[in-house]
Every structure is written in C-alpha cells, then in structure tokens.
Amino acid sequence: MTVLEALADHERVTDIAEVTGLPKSTVHRILRVLVDHQFALNVGGGRYLGGPRILSLSSKVLGRFEPAYYADAALRKLQQETGYTVHLGLLVGDDVVYVAKVEGSKPYHMPSRVGMSIRPHCTAVGKAALSWTDESQVREMVRRAGMERRTAHTITDEDALVAELRAVRERGYALDMEENENGIICLGAPVFDHAGKAVGGVSISTLTLEPWKQPVEDLAGTVVKVGEEISRSFGAPAATAAVRS
Known part of the structure; x- marks a missing residue:
C-alpha cells in the first residue's frame, strides 16, 4: 500500500x-x-x-461517494465540543447546498434543513469556500447570480466581497454576522476534496441572543480543525487540508 x-x-x-x-x-x-x-x-x-x-x-x-457519511463523525464531534448547530454545505453551481446538519444542544432549532440551497456570498460556509476560489471566478459568479440583500448586514458590493474573502483566507475562517438571517450568526471553515479544491464549508451557528461562549479565535480553531478532518476524509492532499499552515 x-x-x-x-x-x-x-x-x-x-x-x-x-x-x-x-x-x-x-x-x-x-x-x-x-x-x-x-x-x-x-x-x-x-x-x-x-x-x-x-x-x-x-x-x-x-x-458512490456520500459526503455526509464520510463527514458524519467529525460533524457530531464538533457539535459535542461546542454545543452549537453544525452544518456541512457544498458548492453546487452558484449556490451552497446543506448536505448535513447536526442540531445543537439548545431547545430551539435553526430554520435550516438538509437540501436547502443558500447563497454563498452571505453565509459562513459559502464565504469559507469562496475564499479559496479564484477571484475572477468569484466575480463571474456574483455577476451571474447577483448578490441578494438578505438582511441589513449582507455584503452586496462585489469589491467588498472580494476584500472580505481575502480576509477570510488570511485568518482561515469565515463569519456570518446576521448576513443571511436576522438574529443568527455563524462561523465556518473551508472543506477541500481529493483534488485539493475548496468544495464547501463546515460551520457552527447560534443566535445573537446567545452569543459565542468562547472567544471567536478559540472556536475558529476548533472549526478549522474539523474542516481539516473532513477534508482528509474526502481525500484532500495533506498540505491542502491543513489550511492554516
């Protein structure tokens, strides 16, 4: 072998x-x-x-590859470690589709569901993946699909989004600060496939009424590690999976 x-x-x-x-x-x-x-x-x-x-x-x-099956253990571990709702989303065309969800330990449920399509420009999973996508491709995508304003916090300017994606790639994780849904914040990290291509992201979500229990940097480290673990389960090259190195 x-x-x-x-x-x-x-x-x-x-x-x-x-x-x-x-x-x-x-x-x-x-x-x-x-x-x-x-x-x-x-x-x-x-x-x-x-x-x-x-x-x-x-x-x-x-x-026969089923992403949710390969990622299941890592997603459940992330939920257990943080207590937050966990999502795995993959880029499909100009959208992100949720392929797996693990509910958080809170009595409430997030409105998301497996199979739901969301726009990448205003979500943590989407921005995490787009941050590792060529800027010219990102610009083509948003010009083709538009940048719907979901809330007052949504980035709707092409140049502003590109600048945000550069910052996401620099720090290794993405934030959704009520950009897709009012009252909901998310933190996401990229996921790579066997070819080393960013194909989606993993994220944790909570309500603004119950903000992060730990410093964002600490939570980000946990989410990024799980993103790397999922990437390895997808066959990503080691150097690509370790996005922080």
Whole structure:
C-alpha cells in the first residue's frame, strides 16, 4: 500500500524506496505485482506510473461517494465540543447546498434543513469556500447570480466581497454576522476534496441572543480543525487540508 501511494508522486524505484523506507529489491518485487494487476505501468528507464486499474477503481468509489457519511463523525464531534448547530454545505453551481446538519444542544432549532440551497456570498460556509476560489471566478459568479440583500448586514458590493474573502483566507475562517438571517450568526471553515479544491464549508451557528461562549479565535480553531478532518476524509492532499499552515 505504501508503494502504491508513493506512485502518486514518484516514478523512479530509487525515489519510491526512499519515501517508503523499503529496500529497492522489495520495491521492485511489489511493483512487478502491481504491474501484473494493472495498478502500475512500467514505462521503461526504471520509471513507473499509476495503472488503469487505479482510475477505474477511483471512478467507482467517487460514483458512490456520500459526503455526509464520510463527514458524519467529525460533524457530531464538533457539535459535542461546542454545543452549537453544525452544518456541512457544498458548492453546487452558484449556490451552497446543506448536505448535513447536526442540531445543537439548545431547545430551539435553526430554520435550516438538509437540501436547502443558500447563497454563498452571505453565509459562513459559502464565504469559507469562496475564499479559496479564484477571484475572477468569484466575480463571474456574483455577476451571474447577483448578490441578494438578505438582511441589513449582507455584503452586496462585489469589491467588498472580494476584500472580505481575502480576509477570510488570511485568518482561515469565515463569519456570518446576521448576513443571511436576522438574529443568527455563524462561523465556518473551508472543506477541500481529493483534488485539493475548496468544495464547501463546515460551520457552527447560534443566535445573537446567545452569543459565542468562547472567544471567536478559540472556536475558529476548533472549526478549522474539523474542516481539516473532513477534508482528509474526502481525500484532500495533506498540505491542502491543513489550511492554516
């Protein structure tokens, strides 16, 4: 398995042996087996590439991929650690769609629901994802879909949104200060997929009548860690999943 994983980044037997810590003779033997089963290709000159069997297998896995299932444990842990309502939202076209929700420990429930579409420019999950999206793409999106004013606090200016997204990326987390719903505030962090692309965000929500019980920076650290954990469960490269590094 370590040799198979090393094939994603290395081609030469010497390099694979170095990163796996295995003797070159062992790597040669394993590669021969992988080639026999089409998980590797011998392209000559001591170089190997991932084989077609990897592509077909990954295609099947992605075809059955259920984000909410892979993220469930991390989302529930976040709810238990904070007590707040937790959401996982993914970018779908010009919107964010809630794919998972864990209710908080309070007697009230948030009005959100799984399957609900929301605008990314005024939500913590949306801004967290957009902060890692190319600015030109963000501008194209808001020009195409508009920037609906949901409350008096909603950002409706394109340049102001871009500046906000730069700040979000700088600090690693996004805030929704009654920008989508009056009386509700949220804190979100980005989630990345297997290709290292920001595909959505994870967030915690509370009422303005019951503000954060901890400093925002402390809560943000917790949410960002869960975002990294979910990203890893989605197969994100380690360097991408650790967005704070």
